[in-house]
Amino acid sequence: MRPPVAELHLHLEGTLEPAFIIETASKHGIELPWRSLEHLEAQYDFTDLQSFLDLLYVNLEVLRDEDDFAEVTRRYLVRAAAAGVRHAEIFFDVQAHTRRGIPAETVVRGIRSALDRSVADHGMTTKLIMSFWRDLPAEDAMGALTHVLGAGLPIDGIGLDSAEVGYPPSLFVEVYRMARDAGLHVVAHAGEEGPAEYVWEALDLLHVERVDHGIRSLEDPELVERLVRERVPLTVCPLSNVRLRTVETMAEHPLPRMLELGLLVSLNSDDPAYFGGYLDANFDAVVAEFGLDARAVEQLARNSIDSAFLEPDERARLHGEIDTWKRDRSD
Numbered sequence: 208m209r210p211p212v213a214e215l216h217l218h219l220e221g222t223l224e225p226a227f228i229i230e231t232a233s234k235h236g237i238e239l240p241w242r243s244l245e246h247l248e249a250q251y252d253f254t255d256l257q258s259f260l261d262l263l264y265v266n267l268e269v270l271r272d273e274d275d276f277a278e279v280t281r282r283y284l285v286r287a288a289a290a291g292v293r294h295a296e297i298f299f300d301v302q303a304h305t306r307r308g309i310p311a312e313t314v315v316r317g318i319r320s321a322l323d324r325s326v327a328d329h330g331m332t333t334k335l336i337m338s339f340w341r342d343l344p345a346e347d348a349m350g351a352l353t354h355v356l357g358a359g360l361p362i363d364g365i366g367l368d369s370a371e372v373g374y375p376p377s378l379f380v381e382v383y384r385m386a387r388d389a390g391l392h393v394v395a396h397a398g399e400e401g402p403a404e405y406v407w408e409a410l411d412l413l414h415v416e417r418v419d420h421g422i423r424s425l426e427d428p429e430l431v432e433r434l435v436r437e438r439v440p441l442t443v444c445p446l447s448n449v450r451l452r453t454v455e456t457m458a459e460h461p462l463p464r465m466l467e468l469g470l471l472v473s474l475n476s477d478d479p480a481y482f483g484g485y486l487d488a489n490f491d492a493v494v495a496e497f498g499l500d501a502r503a504v505e506q507l508a509r510n511s512i513d514s515a516f517l518e519p520d521e522r523a524r525l526h527g528e529i530d531t532w533k534r535d536r537s538d
């Protein structure tokens with residue numbers, strides 16, 4: 208039932224599995240607050256975005272050297288390939304590392320060394336998106352961007368994440384201008400816990416090409432109309448929304464309504480090691496909950512390809528893979 212897809216909303220730091228966290232801490236002699244794997248595994252009951260971020264930001268401290276970043280990337284690529292991912296656009300949180308004294312060079316080179324093998328190893332194309340913590344001052348993001356551009360580190364775009372409410376996109380106008388001027392792609396988390404107003408700001412002030420989450424857009428019919436008209440991609444993460452209690456239950460998730468409204472929605476796993484599964488688990492969860500038929504699944508897959516930062520020939524190739532999947536299914 209699962210088609211070839213693009214994954215466009217995936218935080219690399221959110222792919223650290225508990226066993227990897229414990230192993231890597233031990234490799235570096237790092238003392239984590241967790242006494243054991245079981246103690247760590249008992250921490251995954253989240254009440255909101257912040258309660259998750261608190262755990263995420265402790266655990267990612269095990270990432271220290273280029274090898275760590277390469278290894279976590281390799282593991283994601285293997286798991287994503289098994290889930291049917293044919294193209295991945297991957298976030299990393301630059302300040303999560305630089306504030307601990309890990310240079311952006313170490314982070315980007317480590318991740319890139321794994322990404323550079325992904326076509327050969329998995330037939331999977333990739334992009335790398337540097338994300339900023341919106342609850343740090345915009346000057347901090349500006350400093351990081353200036354450094355990465357000056358050093359010529361290979362990134363494809365920028366994003367905006369971390370605690371949303373109280374940190375509107377309008378704070379980051381200059382950062383996004385600089386990124387666009389440098390030819391980078393621009394996306395931002397908006398309308399996850401924050402209001403529809405933040406989605407308007409992301410579009411009008413940051414000129415984003417894609418909105419991450421965006422589910423609260425549904426509270427504003429005028430915004431929905433614009434998102435449909437302009438075919439603005441929304442990267443939706445159902446398991447994440449349930450685990451962070453952005454929606455109360457999967458049954459109340461707005462995905463079916465978003466499809467009905469004609470929004471360009473794709474499915475994504477966000478932080479799969481924290482939210483109960485990779486992209487395949489997200490597909491399975493919505494298919495099970497809403498009884499989506501093959502046409503709806505195909506639509507979600509095609510939407511992911513149309514939402515990706517791909518050249519026309521790459522886009523056509525991936526649509527062709529979906530054609531093949533479809534033909535094989537009906538044989």
Ligand code: HPA
Pocket residue numbers: 218221256368369370396399447477478
């Ligand atoms: O879904 C998210 N929202 C905000 N910040 C994040 N950092 C990792 N995942 C997320």
Ligand SMILES: [Zn+2]
Pocket residue numbers: 216218368396419477
């Ligand atoms: Zn996210």
